[in-house]
Amino acid sequence: MHGLFRWSSKWWPGVVPLVVFWAIAAWSNTMPLESDLAARAGAALKDTVLDKTRIAVNGRDVTFAADAFSEDGRRSAVTSVDAVPGVRLVNDETRLVPEAKPFVWTAERDVVRVTLGGSAPLPASKGRLLEAARADLGGVEVVDQMNLSRGAPPRFDNAALLLLDQIAKLKDGKVTISDDKISLAGMARDLGGREAIAAALKNLPEGFSVAANEIKAPPYIFQAYKDPVAVTLTLTGYVPDNNVHAAIAAAAARKFFSEKVVDNLKASVGAPSGFAAAVVPALGALSRLSTGTLVVSDREVKLSGDAFFDAAAAQIRSGLPKEFPQGFQLKADISVKPAVAPVDATVCQQLFSELLAKGKIRFESGRASIDPDSAGLLDRLTETALRCPTADIEIAGHTDADGEDAFNQALSEKRAQAVMDYLVKAGLPAGRFTATGYGSTQPVASNDTDEGKAQNRRIDFLVR
Amino acid sequence: MAYLVTFHWGWLLASLLLGLAMGWIAVVHRGQGVSKRISRWLAVLAAALVAAALARAIPGRPGYWLDLGLVMFAPYLFGCAVGSWLRDWALSRSTPAA
Numbered sequence: 064m065h066g067l068f069r070w071s072s073k074w075w076p077g078v079v080p081l082v083v084f085w086a087i088a089a090w091s092n093t094m095p096l097e098s099d100l101a102a103r104a105g106a107a108l109k110d111t112v113l114d115k116t117r118i119a120v121n122g123r124d125v126t127f128a129a130d131a132f133s134e135d136g137r138r139s140a141v142t143s144v145d146a147v148p149g150v151r152l153v154n155d156e157t158r159l160v161p162e163a164k165p166f167v168w169t170a171e172r173d174v175v176r177v178t179l180g181g182s183a184p185l186p187a188s189k190g191r192l193l194e195a196a197r198a199d200l201g202g203v204e205v206v207d208q209m210n211l212s213r214g215a216p217p218r219f220d221n222a223a224l225l226l227l228d229q230i231a232k233l234k235d236g237k238v239t240i241s242d243d244k245i246s247l248a249g250m251a252r253d254l255g256g257r258e259a260i261a262a263a264l265k266n267l268p269e270g271f272s273v274a275a276n277e278i279k280a281p282p283y284i285f286q287a288y289k290d291p292v293a294v295t296l297t298l299t300g301y302v303p304d305n306n307v308h309a310a311i312a313a314a315a316a317r318k319f320f321s322e323k324v325v326d327n328l329k330a331s332v333g334a335p336s337g338f339a340a341a342v343v344p345a346l347g348a349l350s351r352l353s354t355g356t357l358v359v360s361d362r363e364v365k366l367s368g369d370a371f372f373d374a375a376a377a378q379i380r381s382g383l384p385k386e387f388p389q390g391f392q393l394k395a396d397i398s399v400k401p402a403v404a405p406v407d408a409t410v411c412q413q414l415f416s417e418l419l420a421k422g423k424i425r426f427e428s429g430r431a432s433i434d435p436d437s438a439g440l441l442d443r444l445t446e447t448a449l450r451c452p453t454a455d456i457e458i459a460g461h462t463d464a465d466g467e468d469a470f471n472q473a474l475s476e477k478r479a480q481a482v483m484d485y486l487v488k489a490g491l492p493a494g495r496f497t498a499t500g501y502g503s504t505q506p507v508a509s510n511d512t513d514e515g516k517a518q519n520r521r522i523d524f525l526v527r
Numbered sequence: 528m529a530y531l532v533t534f535h536w537g538w539l540l541a542s543l544l545l546g547l548a549m550g551w552i553a554v555v556h557r558g559q560g561v562s563k564r565i566s567r568w569l570a571v572l573a574a575a576l577v578a579a580a581l582a583r584a585i586p587g588r589p590g591y592w593l594d595l596g597l598v599m600f601a602p603y604l605f606g607c608a609v610g611s612w613l614r615d616w617a618l619s620r621s622t623p624a625a
Binding site: 075119 | 534535538541545548549552553558561566582586587590591594595600604608611612615
């Protein structure tokens with residue numbers, strides 16, 4: 064042992080190369096050692112749920128910053144980093160994710176994108192929500208503006224996923240979870256969407272409740288377009304059911320005596336009450352326009368187009384709203400068609416005959432009240448009468464041979480007079496017209512068949 | 528410690544070999560040794576450095592370099608001791624006892 068002490072006094076020269084070795088080792092190994100420790104610390108945290116994890120290694124000391132979702136999780140993360148072999152010290156800069164109070168999550172949809180905002184409880188649930196949003200809303204951009212926070216109500220994920228399904232049924236709108244209260248606002252994509260969403264909300268997870276459901280249904284729209292060039296009436300939009308559909312189609316066929324009816328109507332729920340009672344008179348008003356569009360949107364009726372003459376425009380504006388059921392409103396934008404060039408008496412007669420060949424002036428059975436369905440035809444006849452201002456016109460009423468002659472004679476006179484009154488009310492001078500009744504004395508077809516009788520019941524216009 | 532040894536085993540081996548060589552030479556070296564006074568101070572210094580390392584008093588990279596230096600110094604000393612002892616043993620075998 065004594066020798067060892069003696070020899071050791073001469074060991075010092077070796078320290079010089081040892082220091083050189085040490086310097087080289089320190090210079091070459093510091094960086095690899097640091098990156099090795101960083102990789103090991105990262106691997107140790109692989110299974111821990113953290114946000115904003117940052118690991119910085121300085122020598123063998125690890126500075127570890129992260130947001131944890133629970134105090135236990137935070138402590139166990141620090142312990143795992145501390146337990147990494149080679150780590151000398153851990154500078155713990157971890158903290159808990161801030162707690163949101165109230166815990167608010169939102170999903171907002173506009174035309175082209177869905178924005179998810181507010182708080183999500185864990186990175187995994189955030190990912191799941193984004194994935195579900197992309198799956199539910201194929202083709203719509205999904206923007207993630209969610210933060211991570213603590214304090215989510217239990218079963219938050221299930222509630223949020225259910226609401227994302229509902230977002231798909233909206234055209235635009237917003238759903239919000241605030242703690243356990245849910246509010247919805249916006250416009251449903253389809254008719255019936257509002258009802259579907261309300262039904263789905265019954266399946267919310269336990270503990271959640273709907274605080275406000277302000278989803279609006281899209282307007283219930285019915286449209287009719289009278290095209291004078293193609294001579295068509297195009298019906299589009301919705302009707303409540305097949306019975307109403309048939310009634311509207313039949314009314315259109317009666318009122319539009321010369322137009323072909325193109326029926327593109329679809330049946331759907333959600334019609335305002337009194338829908339058919341508003342649409343039928345509105346179609347009657349449309350039939351009195353030379354060209355026009357009718358749009359019934361919920362309870363608002365928009366009628367625009369050109370009337371044949373001033374009085375017709377005024378009659379439609381003032382008369383149509385009175386025929387509507389309560390709650391329906393008319394927005395009329397009716398101008399008057401420019402006057403057509405005058406023609407001579409012969410052409411006038413020809414025009415009358417053509418019109419009356421296409422359609423007949425109808426009356427209530429056995430009475431002299433003009434059926435409102437004939438208003439369109441009468442307006443066309445009035446317009447024609449306006450084109451030959453110098454011609455005198457005889458309005459001739461005819462009946463079939465059923466019933467007593469005296470009654471038929473009186474009825475034919477009253478009916479001719481009713482037509483004349485209509486023309487006079489339209490602004491034509493009464494002096495130009497004579498109303499004559501011929502009873503059943505001038506049949507144009509056999510009175511033995513129903514068809515023949517129908518042809519014999521007529522009003523003729525004769526230019527004198 | 529185990530991690531440091533595994534990570535730097537090449538350097539530790541080099542230190543050990545250096546120590547063995549130095550120990551081998553020291554037995555027959557004729558030069559001036561370190562005085563008792565200085566060697567006592569050096570021992571105190573070494574103890575202080577070991578204490579600083581164990582207490583983890585020096586942070587960051589300097590702390591790591593201190594650990595590395597001490598970990599390399601230990602095999603050097605061991606090498607010196609073994610080297611000197613081997614040389615002494617070899618000498619005592621080759622020169623018959625006087």
